[in-house]
Structure formats: C-alpha cells, structure tokens
Amino acid sequence: MAQTLSDIVAPDAVAAAVDAALAENRADPTRLLQILIATQARLLWLPAPAITLIAARLGLSRARVEGVAGFYSFLYQSPVGRYRALFADNIIENMQGARALMALLCEKLGVAPGALSRGGAASVDYTSCIGMSDQGPSMLVNGRTLTALTPQRIEAIAALIQAEEPLERWPAEFFAVADNIRRRDMLLASRLAPGEAMRRAIALGPEALLAEVKTSNLRGRGGAGFSTAQKWAFCRAAEPPEGGGRVVVCNADEGEPGTFKDRVLLTHYADHVFEGMTLAAYALGASQGFLYLRGEYLYLRAHLEDVLARRRREGLLGCGILGADGFDFDIDIHLGAGAYVCGEETALIESLEGKRGTPRIRPPFPVTRGYLGQPTAVNNVETLALVTLIAAHGGDAFAKIGTPQSTGTKLLSISGDCAAPGVYEFPFGATIAEVLESCGARDVQAAQLGGAAGVTLAPAEFSRRIAFEDAPTAGALMIFDNSRDMFEVAHNFAHFFAHESCGFCTPCRVGTALLKDSLDKLGAGRGALPDLAEIDRLDRVLQRTSHCGLGQAAANPVLDGLKKFHSAYAMRARRPDFQPAFSLDEALAPARALTGRDDAFAHFAEGEE
16 A cells, blocks of 8 residues: 555654653563553554564564554554544444434544544544443543533534644533442442551451451452452462562453443542452552553543552552551553453453453463463452452451342443433342332333343343342343344444454354354345354354353353344344345445446346346
8 A cells, every 4th residue: 555644654753752652661561552552642543663663672573562553442553533533332322322423423524434534633433332321422532531422512523623622622521421320338338538448457467358358258240250259369379480479450441331330430439449459469468459441441540540649648559558567569550452352351461461462271360370470369340349348347247238149239330221320239139120120211121231241131030130149240231122123232242242352262253253244134134044043053153162251252142132032033034045145236336336337237136146
C-alpha cells in the first residue's frame, strides 16, 4: 500500500514519544503493554518506526513487540482520527439506540464506520461493552467515557469534533458517570475507615487472619466461586523462586457484557479494594501488588492513583505498614487495552508480563507459579472489598449472611428492560423473581445471568436462587421483555465472542467465527433446518474442546436459545433444504457498480449460482 501523508510521523517525534514512554516505565520489558499505551498516547497510533525503536531499546525482537501491539483492540498500527469515537456494541445499548446514534455521528462527520475522515480529524467505530449499560448509549472518545447519549448530544459532539475543540472544553455533563446504586447491604453500606481492618488484622496475625477468611467461607466473586481461603493457603505454602516473592493481583478487567459493579466499587470503595489487597499480602507474605484496570476504565486511573498516594502518606502502603516490622507492600496500576480474554487470570498475568493475553496451560496454577514465576493470588475486585469486612468484623459474622455454601452478599449489575437499572446488593439466596421485582422489571421474557458467558433463564426458572449451588453469576443480569427478539440477543453475543477470541486454540478461533457466520446466515434470511442441527453440533464442539473459558462459554447463549426460545430460530430456518450462505450475485455487486450495469444479464438468477 502506498504511503500517505497521514502515515508519516517525524522521526524526532517518534523518538521523543518512545523515550518518554520508556522513562515512565523504567525501560522494563515486562511493562511492554504500558510502554505501547504511553507511546500511542503521544502519537495517537503506533507507526512502524515506533515499534522498531521500542524493540531496539528493550532488546526484544520486533516480532514480539508487534505481536503485542496487534493483540489489543485499543492499540492501532494504522492512523486513526485525532478524535477516536468508539460506540459500545452490546445488546443492551443496541436496544437503547446505539446503532442509530453511531449512524448519525458518521453522517454529521462525513465518515464511514471504521474509516478515517478527510484530513484525519475523526474516526468512528464499535468496541465491546464499556461497562455503562445502566446509562447507555455510551461511547469512548480518545479513551474518555461519554454516557446517556441522545441525538442532540451527538449533534453537539459532531460540532465539537469539527471545530477540533479539546476534550477538556467539552461540557462536563457529557462525561458524567452515575453510580446508580439501587440497593445496599453489608458492603455498599459499609463505612469502614481506611486502615481500620488492617489494624485488627495486624493484631490477629497472618495465620489468624487466614483462619477468619476460612471461617467466612468467602468464595471468589469473579464467577468461578473458588474458596478464597484455600487459594490464599496454596499461595502462602508455595515456595517463591530465588530472589522472588509472592504477588497479589486485583482483577479489575471487568469485561463481561452487562457488568459494571466493579466500576462502582473502584469509584467509591477504592479504599476497601486496596485494603483487601493489603490484607491478602499480609496473610500471604507478599510484597508486590498489581491492580489490572481495564482500558475502558481509563477515566478512573487518576482517582485510583490519588487513593494509592494517600494510603502511602497514611502508612497504609509502603515499608513497615502501620508500624508492623517487615510488612512491606505496595501496589502498581497496570492498564489493559481492550482484550476481554484478559479477565481470565492466566491471560491477565501474561499481559502483566508484557505479552499477548493468551491463557496459559494449567497446571502449574498461578498460586504456585504466576507472575514472573512467583506464587500469585489473583482475586476479583468485589472479593477483595469483602475481605475488608471479614477482617474488621470476623468470619462468623460474614458467614451468617447468605446460604451455607454461598455466604455473604452478591453485587448485581442490572440492565435492560427494567425501571431502575443499576447496582444491587442482595444476600446470596435471593431468587431471580425477587431481583426482577426489586428493579421494576415487568413482562419479562428472559433474564441473562452472568453476561454473555452466563445462562439464559426463561420465566419458569425465575424461582432459582442467586447462589453458587443454584444460579451462580459474576454479577451481570440483563433483562429482556416480550418485545425483544431472543435470536438477536444470541446473535450479538456470537459476534462478541468471535471478536474477543485470542486465537490461541483452533476450536475457539475457528469455532466462534463459524458460529457467528451461521447466525449471520440465519439473520440474513438464508437459514434452513439443517443449519440448526449444525449450530447445535458446533456449539458442543466449542464447549468440549476449547482451551479456556471464553471458547467454552461462547456456545452458552445459543444453546440456551435453541432450547428455550426455539421458535425465534425456527422462524429463520423455514427452508427444508440446505442453502449456501454465499451469494455470487451479491459478490458481483461492486463490479456492477464499477461498470454501471444493472441489467438482467449482469445478475445471476436464483439457482444459477
């Protein structure tokens, strides 16, 4: 491809950007992703000379650096607009009108989706869920979050972009993110002072603290529900490599569509989260901590850095925490760059090490060999926040809430067809029906529990309980009333999984693409009865043979849809015999446009293809 003016970046500008990014990150190869993010922040994209220079400066192969740059959705190796608008493409925000708003912005800016406007001022495209389903439609502009979009706001935004007005001068209300906390219980009603839980833990000692966590029967809130005490015990018992130590990681890569509870915790309960990480470090004997923050929550980074700085000033981080000799622990924030798979703990660790976020083969498990080969405990934001309550009030008090197998409370991110979307905290054991009543949902056709990777529940299942032993969830609850097409819900999820597959294993890399294409075919009106059987077979291959949870879960919404909402699929597969998805006549449309011919002889009649 010929080089254009927009491709050319002055060598001095490239060198200055790279050197500044390296200085910010100690020229540390394990911080490669952070270096790429920082370089792009200065150049707007990552031109080839920048990648070459980063590789040379870090002593890495160019292929390694380019491989990382090509893995993450928010890193660009081709020019993008000085204003990069990315609309959230999830089913809830599509229901809220996101697609029409994107079309309106493209019209106002005179740019096609995914293309660069004349002069390079703007580019408009889709991204996955950005954690704002309770206040959509939403989008990112140069990493900044804009919510509650309307046609009027889109027109105002288009005018601001055309005038190249700096984002700092845009109306503040465009960037307002509401908390929408609708129901509080033990965590969201907590008023613990910073350091209060730590002081009690230090008085108890690390072994007693671990015993309290065991008594509480706290289980991970990220979806898997593994015992937190058991994970910590494994990590504590693992011998670090020579010169290494133990590591605590907070997984704040909240990428599941329809989930936004961690966003609220990080906004208003950051002290609980960081104190929970510090408690984990005390119990494990760890000295290094990371908060892996999803790139979509870039707007929270400055706030979180401020909280960390205050905690250091107050003696709650650093050397000799609260005067405890030898208790040294600090936390770094690492930013993600648009990769859903990095929510999986081993993929997250790979990303922390400056690599592509590809899930590892297990064993070994992170608790014995995680970040840079060191024993590593990875916990969810909500899990760590709850640890603070256990340390402050005791494991027995925590265990009295919920059910014996699912103690405590669960935060739910509720969105879709309900009167009051937002964050709800319920004791484990609450029924789906109780939750739907609480948020004002009426005439409900289906509830998607656990996001795209979860389960689709029909009304006959609304008596099920939110609990690990019944209906487990990482926290998302998307609601669809009887006006919604459940085929289109699964269709959107299929596109999401195909986009987010890391490509490591063939079943997921190929299977998610084939599943997307199969649903595209049904949606385009070319479906036949044999397609439904093929989709069912493909789903089961994905479930049984994929390397990690992404591929294994990709089939869930379609399998549930075929079983519980079969008519939505059957109506699109009326033809008894197989029909090809490819149309030669449609493929020749560009040639007809170029030649100006549209007569009958320029077309293939049906059956001639």
